[in-house]
Amino acid sequence: MSRERLIEMTRHAIGHAQAGTIDQEPDVMKIPAANYYDPDRFDTEVKQIFRRMPLVLAPTAELPNPGDYKAMDAAGMPVLLCRDRDGEVRAFINSCSHRGTAVALDGTGNTSRFICPYHGWTFSQQGKLLGIASQEDFGDIDKTAYGLTPLPVKEQAGIIWGVLDPNSELDITRFLSGYDEMLGNFGFKSWHLFETRTVRGPNWKIAYDGYMDLYHLPVLHRESFGAGGSNQALYYAWGPHQRVISPSRYAHLVDKPETEWPTADLMVGVWTIFPHVSIASFYGGGRSVMLSQLFPGEKPGESFTTQYYLMENEPDEDQAREAHEQFKLLEYVVEVEDYGTGLRQQKALEAGGRDHVLFGRNEGGGHRFHGWVDRLIDADDKELNGLFVG
Ligand code: FES
Ligand SMILES: [Fe+2]
Structure with missing residues (x-):
């Protein structure tokens, strides 16, 4: 059943790629800048989200x-x-x-x-x-x-x-909203953990905003990933968990019958797990993902992300070298490019430089993410199970 859903998403993405369109939110969204640095807000988020959500x-x-x-x-x-x-x-x-x-x-x-x-x-x-x-x-x-x-x-x-x-x-299965079945298509149960590291970053929501953001790819990552890629994104949600893909990723499947679409090809893009994880596919040293696990630090402007490089198969010596190179590049991409930018954003917002920040009609992932953060802050313990569809 979950392969069906993967095929549907792929069809949807191919349709958009051919039409040159994306799904847009009704309006541009404003988020108060203080949400990223206010200490009371930060304490409430840790208490209501990180201390209550799976x-x-x-x-x-x-x-x-x-x-x-x-x-x-x-x-x-x-x-x-x-x-x-x-x-x-x-x-x-x-x-x-x-x-x-x-x-x-x-x-x-x-x-x-x-x-x-x-x-x-x-x-x-x-x-x-x-x-x-x-x-x-x-x-x-x-x-x-x-x-x-x-x-x-x-x-x-x-x-x-x-x-x-x-x-x-809270019923963890309800919270997962069927997303675990989708993630099951990776087959992580038998994968191999190659390397881990922890990097310091800005407010956890700035980091998470970046996980769902393909809009920045050809600009901020032009040196590392290249300037030629698309900045468009399509979002799919299971409760608070969202997958984001680029509509242009599936050109190679267009002329093949759907029954021959490899499941691995249908799993590309970024799978976020609310409130603090992203999983992105790579091929350095063989089929791999980087799973990023984000935790708030001790103050609003600080977070720590543990990155896990997981590989479908245990690598031989050459593959291990390639995997290591890939993971090294990702350290640079995240620490210098993403979190470097995020820490400058943090600093400017904390300095009072801005009343609000914007999420465009093309950034639906951010709209839904911040909506869930607000909803969970407002919900008492008794209401939690009712928020998730199961
Ligand atoms: S044995 Fe654990 S605190 Fe004493
Ligand atoms: Fe990035």
Whole structure:
């Protein structure tokens, strides 16, 4: 069924390419400049969006084996992800039940149990408290009440989502709105994680605006990607998640019967996962994607993006060299071109240089994204499930 949807989108894009048109929003949209730097607004966004929405915590390829774990900071929350011995992914607040320090230091590894680095309490892969150091000296407590605090987690389409609120009642499947089925066409479950890095950027929404923006490609990226490409975009939405493609990408399929269109060719463009991820296809070293995972920093004008270079197949030596070159180019593209521009934008807006910014009728992705941000800021916990169609 999702291949059907891919074919529909491709047909739609080919139609627009042949007519030389795009879908336009009814009007140009204004967004208050303060949305990008106001500290109260920023705190509210972190609280209402990052602390309530399911977030992409890792690709499956980062924790492929039982015992694999990752400790990370997610929007200020210390999180521990672990694949237990039955292959099920668990997520916890990375905080020991004795006095609260992190039971695992940030990074990845493989372990059968977690030993807290402070006094040595031990926890299982399922988060159970197994052992209290010098139990007789310490005294009696109900061990079953002192496991690690579990977080809602869901692994789907080779991606691991988690919610940072342990009491969340949000249905992750509803939130995904069928988008996970579309992403399933990549087949990430069996892909290979080649390299990762983290880059610093501007306000998280400036970064996310850029993920959905093809309008800038032939201008800002003229040196890196070339000046010859199109600046047009078509957007497709599943709840708050949006895919963006260039209508001109499918010329090579026009004369082929649809049954012969390779699924991989139908997956190009950028797949954003609200509120903080983009996935874009590349071919450096073989079929690959760069998955960018964005988190707000400690202040409005700062974000951190972890980039994962995922490859369909594990590369041989030559392919690894090419993949490395590709990933290196993308570091330059994002850090220098995109985030360099974004940080100058941030600075000028913070200086009070502008009352509002604009999203054109051709930038529908931004219209919908900012609409969702506003909607979620206004929604209380009880309303959340009702916002998503499932
Ligand atoms: S804080 Fe973890 S054992 Fe004391
Ligand atoms: Fe860009």
